[in-house]
Amino acid sequence: MIDKEQVKHIAKLARLHLKEKEISFFQVELSKILDHIAKIQKLDLKDVKPTLFPTTLCNIFRKDLPKKEEFEKNLLPFLEEKERFLEIPPIFDED
Amino acid sequence: MKIEDLTIEKITEGLKKKEFSAQELTKEFFQKIEKEDKKIGAFLTLTPELAFLEAKKIDEIVQKGENLPPLAGVPCAIKDNILVKDVLCTAGSKILKNYIAPFDATCVKKLKDAGAIILGKTNLDEFAMGSSTEYSAFFPTKNPLDLEKVPGGSSGGSAAAVAANFSIFSLGSDTGGSIRQPAAFCGIVGMKPTYGRVSRFGLIAFASSLDQIGPMAKSARDCELVFKIISGKDEKDSTTFEKIKKEKKIKTFSLGIPKEFLKEKIEKKVEKGFESAVNLFKKMGAKIKEISLPHSEYALSAYYIIAPSEASANLARYDGIKYGWRAKEEKLLPLYFKTRETFGNEVKRRIMLGTFALSAGYFEAYYLQAAKIRTLIKKDFEEAFKKVDFIIAPTTPTSPFKFGERTKDPLSMYLADLFTIPVNLAGLPAISLPCDRQENLDVGFQIIGNFTEDEEILKLAQIYESRLLNK
Numbered sequence: 001m002i003d004k005e006q007v008k009h010i011a012k013l014a015r016l017h018l019k020e021k022e023i024s025f026f027q028v029e030l031s032k033i034l035d036h037i038a039k040i041q042k043l044d045l046k047d048v049k050p051t052l053f054p055t056t057l058c059n060i061f062r063k064d065l066p067k068k069e070e071f072e073k074n075l076l077p078f079l080e081e082k083e084r085f086l087e088i089p090p091i092f093d094e095d
Numbered sequence: 096m097k098i099e100d101l102t103i104e105k106i107t108e109g110l111k112k113k114e115f116s117a118q119e120l121t122k123e124f125f126q127k128i129e130k131e132d133k134k135i136g137a138f139l140t141l142t143p144e145l146a147f148l149e150a151k152k153i154d155e156i157v158q159k160g161e162n163l164p165p166l167a168g169v170p171c172a173i174k175d176n177i178l179v180k181d182v183l184c185t186a187g188s189k190i191l192k193n194y195i196a197p198f199d200a201t202c203v204k205k206l207k208d209a210g211a212i213i214l215g216k217t218n219l220d221e222f223a224m225g226s227s228t229e230y231s232a233f234f235p236t237k238n239p240l241d242l243e244k245v246p247g248g249s250s251g252g253s254a255a256a257v258a259a260n261f262s263i264f265s266l267g268s269d270t271g272g273s274i275r276q277p278a279a280f281c282g283i284v285g286m287k288p289t290y291g292r293v294s295r296f297g298l299i300a301f302a303s304s305l306d307q308i309g310p311m312a313k314s315a316r317d318c319e320l321v322f323k324i325i326s327g328k329d330e331k332d333s334t335t336f337e338k339i340k341k342e343k344k345i346k347t348f349s350l351g352i353p354k355e356f357l358k359e360k361i362e363k364k365v366e367k368g369f370e371s372a373v374n375l376f377k378k379m380g381a382k383i384k385e386i387s388l389p390h391s392e393y394a395l396s397a398y399y400i401i402a403p404s405e406a407s408a409n410l411a412r413y414d415g416i417k418y419g420w421r422a423k424e425e426k427l428l429p430l431y432f433k434t435r436e437t438f439g440n441e442v443k444r445r446i447m448l449g450t451f452a453l454s455a456g457y458f459e460a461y462y463l464q465a466a467k468i469r470t471l472i473k474k475d476f477e478e479a480f481k482k483v484d485f486i487i488a489p490t491t492p493t494s495p496f497k498f499g500e501r502t503k504d505p506l507s508m509y510l511a512d513l514f515t516i517p518v519n520l521a522g523l524p525a526i527s528l529p530c531d532r533q534e535n536l537d538v539g540f541q542i543i544g545n546f547t548e549d550e551e552i553l554k555l556a557q558i559y560e561s562r563l564l565n566k
Contacts, residue, residue: 002451006451010447010451010454011447013450013454014407015431016432016435016443016447017432017436026444030444030448030451032505032506033448033505033506037399037400040393040396040397040400040465041460041464043393043468045467045471048471050463050466050469050470051469051470051473052466053290053334054290054304054520054522054523055334055336055522057334060333062330088427089424089426089430090425090427091427
């Protein structure tokens, strides 16, 4: 069982704001799921290598040539544009 | 012309013989959708403008007497997590409710080039996370075979569109069973290709090492025709590759049944349906062997660490800055939090699960351990394919369930993918098809092939289907 502080910590890392009710809700749900998957920890897999991708392809290279893509203009369909600029909230605090 | 009897090849014939035009056909399908989709809810967005424009082009080719492209005039539906240029793409989420796709996914571009007519975008569980479409942020899709029941998911809208004869084929995506499970529930055929055979460029990412786009249709033949078009190496997706091995001819063949699967809790109806499939294969002269996939009991657990881990990283991009909806907040951190509040509970659950599994102190015990189990599951399959040509198994442990039956307990929903998940972890191809076309229409079984043997499973599925028709 994970505790409420853990749920709050995970939610903060994941940039999810949870209300007090949601914290208890996810505490119960996540604990149930984690209990179920806990059985994988019983296996001794010291000598097994992990598989991160199903294929063994690596280092796919192509020539670095400039190309004009037709979608250049709307590649980032931001909601707020000002002249040539895209508007986002300030990143630095004033104080 | 009866819509429900049409196939890709019949449409090509009909167009050539001028029995109907592509525009007439398109109109006919839209009329059916307009009349009947209110009760099913397969589509999130319809694209009549785009469809009639493409249909007109096909009719011009026919008029000129030029060669028709391979999917000319074939009406299709696209899961709403695959981008179609200038069309809304929501991934079933409120966070992308106003997101217009700036380009075509590679597979969509290939379908357009092949003359297919895109009718619209189909419903799905939010970000393809779910097994019933009940987690769509907009509305649940109903199963055309029984409106009281779920169509499966996450590609539930795509499956329902085909089953209800709203489209000839559709595209779905399969991360843990999201093509095969709804195909089984709706009585159609759905194929998950080998990881890397179909480009994922333009697919909204859920779990990048597991996601694969694939065709859904009423027959394995139509799935094959679509697979031929959408597969192939794509420089925009570095994980794609061309098939090197030569296609095997199927004359005599051996089939393995994983004994671990049959030990699980399986509904009687599914058991009977699968048995009838096995018996038919026996009559066809197949050698049936019991095989073992000893680590499959850990597959579900490993999957529910790996998929959420990848999802938590992939969904970090929905921060209100780059895509879709943005909350009104002056400062950055509150803006992130406020924007991401719009995620549904299942998505939040998986993001948190993944964040936990990747967080300091838990990474080795969870993510790394799961990745090691993935190695063992892959090896299990490699060993099995030394003994048999194909593996067959039920697609799902149960037949379609009722709305609301599993949403209260996430684990019970996860169990719907018990038999499909190991295939994604190993990156193998598999196709689900109905056990029969009568009483067990909503029970599917899957043929699992060895790495890159997509063509072979499509062939075997067709042999099974033709035998079923001539039983």
